Amino acid sequence: MQQAEQAVKVLITDKVAREGIALLQEQLPTAQIDERRGLSKEQLQAIIGDYHALIVRSETQVTADILTEGKNLRIVGRAGVGVDNIDTEAATRLGIIVVNSPTGNIIAAAEHSIAMLMSLARHIPAANASTKAGKWEKSRFLGVEVRNKVLGVIGLGKVGMAVARRAQGLEMQIVAYDPFVSPEHAQKSGIEMLDLDELLRRSDFVTIHTSLTSGPSGTRGLIAERELSLMKPTARLINCARGGIVNEEDLLKALNENRLAGAALDVFSQEPIRDNDVLKQLVAHERVIATPHLGASTEEAQVSVAVDVAEQVVSVLKGGFPRAAVNAPMILPETMKVLQPYMTLLEKMGSLYTQLQPGPLTKIELIYNGEIASYDLRPLQAALIKGLLEPISEVHVNQINAQVIAKEWGLEIIEQKSTTPAEFANQVTLRVLNANGYTSSFAGKPGSGDEHVETLSGTVMHDEPRIVRVGRYWTDFAPEGRILFCRNLDQPGMIGRVGMVLGKAAVNIRHMDVGPSQRKQQVKGTHDTALMVISVDNDIPEWALHEIGETGDIFGVTVVHL
Numbered sequence: 001m002q003q004a005e006q007a008v009k010v011l012i013t014d015k016v017a018r019e020g021i022a023l024l025q026e027q028l029p030t031a032q033i034d035e036r037r038g039l040s041k042e043q044l045q046a047i048i049g050d051y052h053a054l055i056v057r058s059e060t061q062v063t064a065d066i067l068t069e070g071k072n073l074r075i076v077g078r079a080g081v082g083v084d085n086i087d088t089e090a091a092t093r094l095g096i097i098v099v100n101s102p103t104g105n106i107i108a109a110a111e112h113s114i115a116m117l118m119s120l121a122r123h124i125p126a127a128n129a130s131t132k133a134g135k136w137e138k139s140r141f142l143g144v145e146v147r148n149k150v151l152g153v154i155g156l157g158k159v160g161m162a163v164a165r166r167a168q169g170l171e172m173q174i175v176a177y178d179p180f181v182s183p184e185h186a187q188k189s190g191i192e193m194l195d196l197d198e199l200l201r202r203s204d205f206v207t208i209h210t211s212l213t214s215g216p217s218g219t220r221g222l223i224a225e226r227e228l229s230l231m232k233p234t235a236r237l238i239n240c241a242r243g244g245i246v247n248e249e250d251l252l253k254a255l256n257e258n259r260l261a262g263a264a265l266d267v268f269s270q271e272p273i274r275d276n277d278v279l280k281q282l283v284a285h286e287r288v289i290a291t292p293h294l295g296a297s298t299e300e301a302q303v304s305v306a307v308d309v310a311e312q313v314v315s316v317l318k319g320g321f322p323r324a325a326v327n328a329p330m331i332l333p334e335t336m337k338v339l340q341p342y343m344t345l346l347e348k349m350g351s352l353y354t355q356l357q358p359g360p361l362t363k364i365e366l367i368y369n370g371e372i373a374s375y376d377l378r379p380l381q382a383a384l385i386k387g388l389l390e391p392i393s394e395v396h397v398n399q400i401n402a403q404v405i406a407k408e409w410g411l412e413i414i415e416q417k418s419t420t421p422a423e424f425a426n427q428v429t430l431r432v433l434n435a436n437g438y439t440s441s442f443a444g445k446p447g448s449g450d451e452h453v454e455t456l457s458g459t460v461m462h463d464e465p466r467i468v469r470v471g472r473y474w475t476d477f478a479p480e481g482r483i484l485f486c487r488n489l490d491q492p493g494m495i496g497r498v499g500m501v502l503g504k505a506a507v508n509i510r511h512m513d514v515g516p517s518q519r520k521q522q523v524k525g526t527h528d529t530a531l532m533v534i535s536v537d538n539d540i541p542e543w544a545l546h547e548i549g550e551t552g553d554i555f556g557v558t559v560v561h562l
């Protein structure tokens with residue numbers, strides 16, 4: 001925590017409320033917080049490498065190039081809802097967490113949509129401009145009432161529902177189209193669900209509240225020539241969601257051909273509008289009301305989204321979890337508290353495995369026993385992948401990119417969960433499988449080279465991880481620091497032999513554990529082997545490791561760093 005506070009640098013490239021910045025300054029007192037608005041792509045690319053966090057609204061385009069240059073970047077915070085200006089796929093690949101404020105500006109967006117609706121019905125903006133110009137055009141601005149009119153809501157999510165409720169207060173009849181909302185759910189709110197064509201045919205006003213998504217079933221171009229042709233010539237269209245959901249060229253044509261009474265637009269496919277003729281003509285059209293993406297621009301919403309995102313940036317920079325990650329599993333804080341020691345355990349087990357048993361990783365079985373099995377265990381899998389891969393590669397694994405990286409390595413993890421306890425109340429077992437099933441176990445002849453640690457088990461005691469099984473040996477040690485592993489014939493004098501060499505090398509022993517073999521039947525006249533696990537305070541010199549290996553009846557001397 002201390003380290004994060006000392007070195008941290010946060011960059012804010014769009015207008016974000018002071019309250020959010022004040023929160024960052026208060027919670028990260030030693031951090032450098034820079035506000036740099038109006039940066040070009042090249043300028044941002046040149047400086048992003050210095051920063052650990054980036055906070056934006058919808059103006060800054062956070063492209064894959066910028067994220068790739070963000071070598072120290074751990075989080076991108078979007079002070080708002082829409083993340084279509086952030087390449088979240090690239091962020092995920094690079095292990096950068098993306099957070100937003102999913103609820104901070106819903107009311108602001110809904111109220112703006114209602115303001116657009118009333119402005120369209122009563123020609124407020126044009127009447128205002130005319131009156132200010134000294135004219136008195138009473139008959140030119142004859143409006144319509146919204147009472148008893150049909151409002152068609154496309155996308156009945158958070159904003160759509162808030163708009164519907166407000167419009168019900170205006171005594172409008174609400175119909176909606178949303179393939180992901182059940183008619184029963186809508187009915188409870190007095191809303192009739194229709195298919196899109198029917199909604200367009202019946203509505204006097206249509207308001208759009210879906211996200212902008214691409215692909216064959218995406219919302220890009222959802223309202224184009226065909227859909228506009230289904231609308232009444234007296235109908236009016238409102239888009240306060242995202243530019244691109246409505247085909248702007250087709251909309252301009254419908255307005256010019258008097259096939260639509262009017263449109264109110266807060267969002268555009270190019271923002272700000274610079275060199276797009278269609279958009280220029282649309283904005284200038286006398287039956288179009290245009291605002292410069294003002295849906296979320298209320299004092300209340302801006303404070304709310306800025307504080308929401310600042311809190312999440314602080315949490316991530318201090319090593320915690322955000323509450324609204326766009327590209328990470330959402331885990332409740334209470335669950336996180338239970339999982340935290342198991343995350344440490346899984347990371348250590350993964351690291352222990354790859355250090356004890358280097359080799360290709362293809363398939364791993366992860367078995368949970370006990371009450372722990374009833375939790376959402378996604379963070380544990382990510383911790384295991386981190387532990388397995390970080391000792392053997394340059395890759396930086398975290399909760400965000402773990403699954404992507406595992407896939408790149410061809411590593412498959414299969415989970416088994418049972419709330420029935422195994423040897424310990426809560427136990428996690430790692431079994432590494434090869435294409436033919438389990439690899440051979442610690443069954444080969446000692447020192448023959450064909451011995452494999454195919455199984456590791458661990459548990460958590462008093463919030464501390466313990467390794468309770470390595471291969472076919474029972475153990476009990478904390479997976480922490482430098483640990484010497486060796487197998488020895490299970491006969492008197494073995495501990496003394498190793499202890500002598502370590503003493504000679506001035507290596508202090510912190511903890512020692514001799515794990516007996518699980519094998520039940522002893523071959524007559526032979527000794528089974530045991531596993532010696534010795535935690536030490538300082539590095540063991542090469543000559544000492546060599547000497548331990550040469551003492552006889554001791555095999556497979558390995559040091560791991562956990």
Ligand SMILES: NC(=O)c1ccc[n+]([C@@H]2O[C@H](COP(=O)([O-])OP(=O)(O)OC[C@H]3O[C@@H](n4cnc5c(N)ncnc54)[C@H](O)[C@@H]3O)[C@@H](O)[C@H]2O)c1
Pocket residue numbers: 081082102105106109154155156157158159160177178179180181209210211212217218219222240241242266267293294295296297
């Ligand atoms: N103008 C602004 O300043 C402003 C402010 C806030 C939100 N927004 C935008 O408003 C939109 C809605 O935000 P929200 O928070 O309500 O999102 P949300 O995710 O809660 O709701 C979106 C809804 O759209 C539905 N949907 C998805 N695909 C659909 C499709 N093909 N057809 C019909 N419905 C579909 C979903 O099922 C969901 O119910 C987003 O685009 C958001 O970016 C704009």
Ligand SMILES: O=C(O)[C@H](O)COP(=O)(O)O
Pocket residue numbers: 057058059079080081082083105293294295296297
């Ligand atoms: O997605 C959002 O939150 C809104 O579109 C608001 O965007 P803005 O923060 O750029 O005003």
